[in-house]
Amino acid sequence: MISVNYFLVLSAILFSLGVFGVLTRKNSIVVFMCIELMLNAVNLTFIALSRHLGNMDGQVFVLFVMAVAAAEAAVGLALMITFFRNRESLDIDDANTLKW
Amino acid sequence: MEILFFLFVAFVAVGSGVFVVTCKNPVNSAIALVNTFFCLATCYVMLDAPFMAAIQLIVYAGAIMVLIIFVIMLLNIGTVDVVKSSHAVAGGALMSVLVAVQVLYMLNRGEVANIEGPMTESAILEFGHTELLARSLFTEFLLPFELTAILLLVAIVGAIVLAKRDV
Numbered sequence: 001m002i003s004v005n006y007f008l009v010l011s012a013i014l015f016s017l018g019v020f021g022v023l024t025r026k027n028s029i030v031v032f033m034c035i036e037l038m039l040n041a042v043n044l045t046f047i048a049l050s051r052h053l054g055n056m057d058g059q060v061f062v063l064f065v066m067a068v069a070a071a072e073a074a075v076g077l078a079l080m081i082t083f084f085r086n087r088e089s090l091d092i093d094d095a096n097t098l099k100w
Numbered sequence: 101m102e103i104l105f106f107l108f109v110a111f112v113a114v115g116s117g118v119f120v121v122t123c124k125n126p127v128n129s130a131i132a133l134v135n136t137f138f139c140l141a142t143c144y145v146m147l148d149a150p151f152m153a154a155i156q157l158i159v160y161a162g163a164i165m166v167l168i169i170f171v172i173m174l175l176n177i178g179t180v181d182v183v184k185s186s187h188a189v190a191g192g193a194l195m196s197v198l199v200a201v202q203v204l205y206m207l208n209r210g211e212v213a214n215i216e217g218p219m220t221e222s223a224i225l226e227f228g229h230t231e232l233l234a235r236s237l238f239t240e241f242l243l244p245f246e247l248t249a250i251l252l253l254v255a256i257v258g259a260i261v262l263a264k265r266d267v
Contacts, residue, residue: 001102002102002103002106002146003259005207006103006106007143007147007205008203008261009207010110010113010114010143011201011217012200012203012204012207013114013117013200014117014136014202015199015200015203016115016196016197016199017114017117017120017121017196018117018120018121019195019196020121020192020193020195021120021121021190022192023192023195023196024110024121024128024188024192024193025121027126027177028211029126029168029171029172029177030120030121030126030129032168033120033126033129033130033133033168034120034121036133036160037117037120037133037136037165038159040136040137040140041157041261043140043156044143044144047143047144047147047149047152047211048147048180048232050147051148051149052151056232056233056235056236057151057236057240059152059236060233060236060237061239062152062263063152063233063237064188064244064248065132065160066155066156066160067251067252068249068250068251069159069160070159070163070164070249070255071251071254071255072255073163073164073167073168073258074167074255074256074258075258075262076251076256077167077168077171077259078259078260078262078263079176079262080171081171081175081262081263082189082262082263083193084175085265086215090175090177094177097155
């Protein structure tokens with residue numbers, strides 16, 4: 001059995017990669033994929049700690065996270081299609097109507 | 101042996117994560133993301149959670165990635181995407197390094213109290229992981245489980261209303 005720390009370190013690295021992508025990329029679909037990467041890193045933490053503690057709750061949470069991620073994907077991509085129809089681009093810097 | 105295998109999987113996962121962030125073409129990012137999902141599913145198997153690994157592959161690598169690739173195809177975007185200004189890249193790198201340092205520090209100094217739940221080595225051997233999960237999901241978490249169904253329904257309706265030209 002591998003120590004839980006290895007999994008937690010892996011998930012910390014993946015989460016930071018996701019943060020970097022969200023903060024630096026312009027294409028909103030890539031930003032969306034980086035958010036999925038962050039969600040997955042958190043899922044890995046949940047499952048690793050759930051196995052470590054012998055507690056099932058973490059895995060049930062992961063199921064809910066996946067359901068929310070599926071809902072988020074559907075709504076988010078529909079929003080992107082609408083945005084593209086209005087602005088002819090997917091650049092998140094073009095979404096500036098509410099910018100002060 | 102197991103640790104070598106884990107290090108290999110982790111290396112591939114981080115490598116393809118880097119590709120997700122750096123690839124110019126969003127389709128390449130999507131393929132790299134699928135690769136990361138496969139590596140995470142392998143990690144779940146190593147953590148005695150085969151059901152979660154199956155769900156990971158079906159929901160993420162199957163459904164969500166197909167949706168993303170379909171949208172990329174529908175919108176027909178090329179590789180025009182560039183990263184933001186160098187200030188933004190520096191800021192983003194700083195923030196992500198800070199997040200990594202913070203999490204690693206917490207891991208190093210934090211303590212996990214060892215509450216032994218129902219998922220012990222012997223229980224997994226006796227009932228299997230899926231049955232333990234189902235017991236928890238359909239007794240303790242029944243209400244959130246039902247609410248998830250409503251959430252998905254609302255998401256479906258919302259996606260159709262948003263993407264339709266005129267409702």
